[in-house]
Structures are given as C-alpha cells and as structure tokens.
Amino acid sequence: MAGKTILVAEDDRVTLRFVSSLLEDQGYAVLPAEDGRRAHELALTQRPDLIVTDLLMPYEDGFEFIRRVRAEPALARTPILILSTKSREEDIVLGLEEGADDYMVKPFRAREFLVRVRKLLERRRGAA
Numbered sequence: 001m002a003g004k005t006i007l008v009a010e011d012d013r014v015t016l017r018f019v020s021s022l023l024e025d026q027g028y029a030v031l032p033a034e035d036g037r038r039a040h041e042l043a044l045t046q047r048p049d050l051i052v053t054d055l056l057m058p059y060e061d062g063f064e065f066i067r068r069v070r071a072e073p074a075l076a077r078t079p080i081l082i083l084s085t086k087s088r089e090e091d092i093v094l095g096l097e098e099g100a101d102d103y104m105v106k107p108f109r110a111r112e113f114l115v116r117v118r119k120l121l122e123r124r125r126g127a128a
Helices: 013-025 036-046 064-071 089-099 110-127
Strands: 005-009 031-032 050-053 080-084 102-105
Touching: 005 013, 005 036, 013 031, 013 110, 031 036, 036 050, 036 064, 050 064, 050 110, 064 080, 064 089, 080 089, 080 110, 089 102, 102 110
Parallel strands: 005 031, 005 050, 050 080, 080 102
Antiparallel strands: none
C-alpha cells in the first residue's frame, strides 16, 4: 500500500503534523490541507487514493467537503475516513450518511488508525 497518496484535511496544525508523520512513516504520500476549501481543491487536482478529514474546519466544514467530494464523478468512490472530536452518535451517523466510509473519534490510537487506513485502501483496490 506504500506509494498511495492520502489527503489529510485538518485545521489543527499539531494534529495535521502528527497524522501526516504517521502516514509518511508507513510510506504514504500526504497532501496536507488546513481547511475544507483547500482540501477540495487538492482532491480535485491530485485525486488522492484516500481522504482523511476533520469535521470542524474553516471555510468549508467536513460535512460540506464530503458532500462536494461525493458529487464529483472522478472522486465519488474515493474512500473517506472522518477523524473528529465530534463524538455524539448524531454526528457519527450524519458523517456516514453524508458519504464517509469510516469514522474515528479523537483522541485516537495510532495503530488502529493505520489499520483502518490500510483496510480502506485495500477495499478500494478490490473495487477497482
């Protein structure tokens, strides 16, 4: 799975650096975005293999970002993992209903996160 590109949309710089380093240590290329608008631009131009997104971001929140990604034919099947502090059942259900493939609540366990990333990428490869 090394060599895959993962877009990470996260407005908290510390979390963005942490998640990026976890992924880079596994051989993934990371496209960092600090807001939903930039994440959407990167998704359109770079066509990542996976998207990891927060929900609370400036300019365009994660829910809107997911809706816009799912509306793009070229991105509609791109796996999306939500990584958010929003832990209420309503938020999790909404995130999944809007089109996310998985949802993790922060703080999160690094090993579990990496397994979920790998599984989402494997599932995408199997569907291609």
